[in-house]
Amino acid sequence: MRVAVCQLNARDDRAANLAAARGQLGRAAEAGADLAVLPEYVDYLGRSSGLPKPEPIDGEFAAFFSAAARELGIWVHAGSFHEAGPDEARTYNTSLVFNRSGDLAATYRKIHLYDVEIPGRVSYQESRTVAPGDQTVVTDVDGVRTGLSICYDLRFPELYRRLAVEGEARMVVVPAAFMMHTGRDHWEVLLRARAIENQCYVVAAGQIGDHDPGRTCFGRSMIIDPWGTVLAQAPDTVGIVTADIDLERLEEIRSELPSLANRRL
Numbered sequence: 486m487r488v489a490v491c492q493l494n495a496r497d498d499r500a501a502n503l504a505a506a507r508g509q510l511g512r513a514a515e516a517g518a519d520l521a522v523l524p525e526y527v528d529y530l531g532r533s534s535g536l537p538k539p540e541p542i543d544g545e546f547a548a549f550f551s552a553a554a555r556e557l558g559i560w561v562h563a564g565s566f567h568e569a570g571p572d573e574a575r576t577y578n579t580s581l582v583f584n585r586s587g588d589l590a591a592t593y594r595k596i597h598l599y600d601v602e603i604p605g606r607v608s609y610q611e612s613r614t615v616a617p618g619d620q621t622v623v624t625d626v627d628g629v630r631t632g633l634s635i636c637y638d639l640r641f642p643e644l645y646r647r648l649a650v651e652g653e654a655r656m657v658v659v660p661a662a663f664m665m666h667t668g669r670d671h672w673e674v675l676l677r678a679r680a681i682e683n684q685c686y687v688v689a690a691g692q693i694g695d696h697d698p699g700r701t702c703f704g705r706s707m708i709i710d711p712w713g714t715v716l717a718q719a720p721d722t723v724g725i726v727t728a729d730i731d732l733e734r735l736e737e738i739r740s741e742l743p744s745l746a747n748r749r750l
Contacts, residue, residue: 489513497531527564555587593633594618623652668703
């Protein structure tokens with residue numbers, strides 16, 4: 486199974502963002518990808534005043550990526566978007582996964598919200614405008630059990646352990662818009678840790694570059710094997726990279742170093 490991560494620079498022009506995403510999906514299909522993964526907030530990453538109206542999971546956003554999956558004949562993980570939430574003040578940060586026929590295969594709402602205050606550097610309260618999800622999600626992608634997460638979820642290892650143990654995930658996906666100041670030190674370390682401790686493939690697609698207002702994302706989208714080896718990493722520009730998922734390799738690692746089987750808690 487070949488997977489692709491699509492690295493994008495979404496801004497405040499939704500039509501342009503969607504067109505760019507569709508172009509990267511086309512490149513992934515041409516590269517032989519069975520699954521292509523897009524970043525968090527793939528359709529809009531800009532000022533809140535220009536935020537598109539939140540949509541249900543069967544709205545225009547879903548229709549766009551459903552059509553892309555069907556036309557290209559690949560699985561599409563559509564990063565995330567602002568789904569209409571539980572009240573007027575809050576949306577959900579939601580991932581949708583479409584199969585080769587364009588059917589909706591899975592929906593995941595981000596559980597952990599980015600509420601961070603670093604004096605003089607960053608002040609961001611995601612929970613002011615986003616409601617948390619409360620369900621872990623694992624779905625089959627061409628027979629590969631695949632766990633879903635979004636960006637800040639990466640800092641909570643208990644989520645990934647649940648995906649790997651209770652959900653029997655062999656691969657986990659992380660669409661993200663990881664900020665530059667944390668990404669430089671933490672992005673690769675955390676991704677490789679989640680791969681090693683859960684003996685899963687980790688497929689992480691990130692936003693790259695500047696986004697209004699005053700936000701810069703780290704990029705470095707990557708695909709990591711269950712040993713923690715980085716199989717593919719995107720350079721610091723918009724584009725795609727691919728790698729092959731080898732389930733025999735995964736089972737060999739789990740057999741030779743049975744840390745999941747040896748857990749006591």
